[in-house]
Amino acid sequence: MDADEGLVALGFTEVEARVYCELLKGAPATGYRLAQALGKAPPSIYQALASLEHKGAVLVEEGEPRSFRPVPPDEVLAALQRGFETRRSEAASLLRKLHAPAQDDRxxxxxxxxxxxxxxxxxxxxxxxxxxxxxxxxxxxxxxxxxxxxxxxxxxxxxxxxxxxxxxxxxxxxxxxxxxxxxxxxxxxxxxxxxxxxxxxxxxxxxxxxxxxxxxxxxxxxxxxxxxxxxxxxxxxxxxxxxxxxxxxxxxxxxxxxxxxxxxxxxxxxxxxxxx
Missing domain, CATH: 3.30.870.10 (Endonuclease Chain A)
Structure with missing residues (x-):
């Protein structure tokens, strides 16, 4: 499994995963440079960068043009784990309210x-x-x-x-x-x-x-x-x-x-x- 495939398995989109991995290889980078490196249309790259920023996976340096730097992988993975545990706990609470176990002898x-x-x-x-x-x-x-x-x-x-x-x-x-x-x-x-x-x-x-x-x-x-x-x-x-x-x-x-x-x-x- 490649690094970007591992991120996709954790909930990243394919473009998000490729952008993040590309930033790990060389940062900071502009959205335009990332689009050229990955062979993707700039709008899809900027959409992925906005999502990665929301996920806490990239840092943005304001300027003209804006440049992006990856948050270290350990921090990203730790945040993903905390988010998963929070969602898991919430889901478990809601599902327990729905579950009415009954013996059926089957x-x-x-x-x-x-x-x-x-x-x-x-x-x-x-x-x-x-x-x-x-x-x-x-x-x-x-x-x-x-x-x-x-x-x-x-x-x-x-x-x-x-x-x-x-x-x-x-x-x-x-x-x-x-x-x-x-x-x-x-x-x-x-x-x-x-x-x-x-x-x-x-x-x-x-x-x-x-x-x-x-x-x-x-x-x-x-x-x-x-x-x-x-x-x-x-x-x-x-x-x-x-x-x-x-x-x-x-x-x-x-x-x-x-x-x-x-x-x-x-x-x-x-x-x-x-x-x-």
Missing amino acids: IYHLKSTAQVMERARAMIASATEQVLFDLFPPPFTALVPALTEASARDVAIAGLVYDETPKVTFDCVLSSNAEFVRERWPGAQLTLVVDAREFLVALLTPDGTGVKQAIWSDSGYLSCLQHSGLSAEVRLSAPQATRARLSRAFSLVGSSPPGLRQLVGQPSTPKRGNTP
């Missing part, structure tokens, strides 16, 4: 890695009591910060990993089939069950940058089944000394997570955190 397909990972992070951030996971190294590394934050909120977290057990604040159990799975599984696995009320299952490409197949659902029934199966697999792979603790903390009926309580109409119970 299964949805996710198509991109970005969509899968953002959904995973959002699920973890919404967790109130329990998170179970089955994560290959690429998705595990990407989700450690979110899992650590949830653990700090006293959410009980446990799951299967397929490499050396990392030092984290939640339970990581090395899969008993780790070597076989690493060698034979057709991609990087990502399974996440939150509060037994929603689940995400994805098969990423081996390096974790693409999606082979991915589904998400907030079906309480299916989420409870996913929770039950994954918690059993975690306990079976865990050392004997920790199985009883994991059973108390994560077995579906024994721990009664929110999804199960909603499914069977059971009253809410106090939140369970990570058991020491």
Whole structure:
């Protein structure tokens, strides 16, 4: 990608990007000289310069003729970032007012890695009591910060990993089939069950940058089944000394997570955190 293409991706028009880059190569410059250098009609150059001035990307020296100097790239990019964050915050506030989430029990397909990972992070951030996971190294590394934050909120977290057990604040159990799975599984696995009320299952490409197949659902029934199966697999792979603790903390009926309580109409119970 060329420098001007990078600016276009950030919201500059093609002419604005070319004018700014030309000024970086040699400034100050008049609009007429820029038009000659870029092979553009002067009116389009002066229109671009006016827009760049409004964006805070050029400085104007008044005189006859006027000359233009670029604002340093770091300042321009910082201003763009601040503007984006302001607009993002405003848009988020307005969109939240429109969004009325409702459970519909359907299964949805996710198509991109970005969509899968953002959904995973959002699920973890919404967790109130329990998170179970089955994560290959690429998705595990990407989700450690979110899992650590949830653990700090006293959410009980446990799951299967397929490499050396990392030092984290939640339970990581090395899969008993780790070597076989690493060698034979057709991609990087990502399974996440939150509060037994929603689940995400994805098969990423081996390096974790693409999606082979991915589904998400907030079906309480299916989420409870996913929770039950994954918690059993975690306990079976865990050392004997920790199985009883994991059973108390994560077995579906024994721990009664929110999804199960909603499914069977059971009253809410106090939140369970990570058991020491």
